[in-house]
Amino acid sequence: MRFLKILIVFIFFFAILSSVFVIYLAKLKGQSFFGKIAREELIRHTFILSYANFNAPGDMKFLYLNPKTNSLEVNLRFNNNFAPDEDVEVWIKNMVKETTGKIAVINRFDNLNIAQNSLSDYELTNLEKEINKSHAIKLNIIYVPSYKEKESLAGIVLSRDTIFIFRKAIDTLSEDKKTLKRLEKSTIMHEWGHLLGVEHTSDDNCIMSERVEVYDKHMLEAEQIPDEYCQETLFQIEEFQKSVGK
Ligand SMILES: [Zn+2]
Structure with a gap:
């Protein structure tokens, strides 16, 4: 005994x-x-994901892609000084549908309170923590003016469920309304790709090309900006989706 x-x-x-x-x-x-x-393996389990706090871009991919739920909650935060384009909800809905097959349910919050004109990683992470207190599976898209470490960056992901869009940087980079729209749309789609676990591709015509994020040249033309996911990216996402629950 x-x-x-x-x-x-x-x-x-x-x-x-x-x-x-x-x-x-x-x-x-x-x-x-x-x-x-x-x-x-571990990020497949909601319990472990929450309590061991896996919080890097891509860690939520299996939960985002889980076919058990047919909708995804998207919280869009901004204020009137740096607001999204009028078509943003259509872009988000199409993007979520194309990549996950789900319906995006979008909540708008237009009262984001930001004093700084450009934010560092530390400030962005704090902002995220302030706003995002639950463990629920959702996507946050937060519009802020610009990024302190690189003024021309159009967007970034620092955690598993939040996209930052640098509104002022996008304005500065774009010559006309058409470019501005396309850049904003492609940035959201690019960052969402990262949250779904997709890395950069070498093909410059793909949304997941690194250059979508890092524009050094000022004043872009709309035609230079990719605005669709490549087959390669969609295939990769599909592979992740197939392996959900395995
Ligand atoms: Zn990227």
Whole structure:
């Protein structure tokens, strides 16, 4: 009997230790070979995702793509000094439909309070924390003026469920209304691609091309800006979706 007790206690501690080790691997060694595999497994579970707080872009992809739900809540935040384009809801709905097959349910909040003209990673992360307190599966799109570390950046993702759009940077980069619209749309789609776990492609005509994010040249022309997902990207997303629940 005594031996059995010791064995049970041993197994119990071993299980806890190995879980902690796997989470450690996935969180802190996420770029290593085993870390990647562990992370890819762990982020499939809502419970682990929330409580071990996996919060990098792409960590929510399996939940976003889970076919069990047929809608996705999208919270759009801005204020009247840096508001989205009038067509933004159509873009979001089409984008969510095309990539996940879901219907986007959009909530608008036009009372975002921001004093700074450009924000650092630290300030953006704090803003996110202030706004986003629940663990619910949703997408946040937050419009802010510009990015402190790189003034010409059009958008960024720093966590698993939030897209920042740099409204002032987009204005500065665009010569006319047509370019402005296209740049804003493609930036939202590009960042959403990252939240779905897609990385940059080398094809300059893809939405997921790195240049969609990093425009160094000022004054762009609309035709230079890709505004559709490539087959390659859609295929990758489809593969993630197929593996949900496996
Ligand atoms: Zn990117």
